[in-house]
Amino acid sequence: MKKRFWVIQGFDGSESLYEGEFAFSRYSEKQMTELLRLLVAKEALSAREIVESIGRKSTGLLEVHRQMDGKLFMCGQGIHFAARVTER
Numbered sequence: 001m002k003k004r005f006w007v008i009q010g011f012d013g014s015e016s017l018y019e020g021e022f023a024f025s026r027y028s029e030k031q032m033t034e035l036l037r038l039l040v041a042k043e044a045l046s047a048r049e050i051v052e053s054i055g056r057k058s059t060g061l062l063e064v065h066r067q068m069d070g071k072l073f074m075c076g077q078g079i080h081f082a083a084r085v086t087e088r
Contacts (some may be wrong), residue, residue, distance in 0.1 A: 002087040010039060010081045017043065017079070024085060027050060029073075032083050033064040037073040044079035 004024035010017035018039075027035065029068045040062060041050050053061040072084045 004085055004087050006083050007086050008039075008083045010043065012079045012081070018081070020069075029070075033073055036064055036073055036083055037062045037080045039081045040076035040079065043081075044076055066069070066086065 001081045006022045006024055006027055008018070008022070009011060010019070039051075045053065047059055049059070053059045061077070062075060064073050066073055068084070072082060074080060074082045
């Protein structure tokens with residue numbers, strides 16, 4: 001029986017910053033989107049940019065986008081992180 005995993009990758013442009021694999025059951029989709037936001041905030045944004053990216057007048061720097069029928073989540077610009085669901 002195949003098992004599902006989250007694969008998280010971080011990039012600065014095309015340079016790899018991070019890669020990890022975790023059991024799918026460890027994180028819900030909501031938790032994964034929050035994790036991506038935290039990783040981008042830590043690696044790419046100043047305190048001011050973080051504050052300005054949250055709230056009614058958000059800059060959008062911490063928005064998470066879903067692609068590939070909801071199996072790929074991406075956050076960030078330049079320095080960015082992605083999480084995808086894989087099976088094996």
